[in-house]
Amino acid sequence: MNVIINGKKEDIELASPTVAALLNLYVLDGKAVIVERNGQIVSKNDLAMTPIADGDRIEIVHFVGGG
Numbered sequence: 517m518n519v520i521i522n523g524k525k526e527d528i529e530l531a532s533p534t535v536a537a538l539l540n541l542y543v544l545d546g547k548a549v550i551v552e553r554n555g556q557i558v559s560k561n562d563l564a565m566t567p568i569a570d571g572d573r574i575e576i577v578h579f580v581g582g583g
Contacts, residue, residue, distance in 0.1 A: 517570040536564040538574065549578040 518527050521538075530537045535558050539545040551558045552575040558566045568574065 517568070519568060519571065520573045522575055530568070533568045534564055535562075535566040535568060535574075538568055539563065539576070542576070544576065544578055547578055549576055551576050 517529070517533065518525060520526070521528075528538070528541065530541065535551055535553060536545065539547075539549065539551070551563065553566060553568070554573055
């Protein structure tokens with residue numbers, strides 16, 4: 517499926533097309549992230565239930581530490 521992730525067109529294959537599966541693909545599952553799907557923020561509790569469809573726009577913001 518073709519989606520836009522952080523402004524970049526990506527062709528991804530997910531066995532279960534959900535936001536949680538996408539985070540797993542990018543090795544971000546379990547990390548502090550904020551995900552927006554088509555302009556709507558997805559709550560942490562809904563990641564596994566929120567589907568991803570062809571043409572969706574996904575924004576992922578994750579936090580990194582440093583000093």
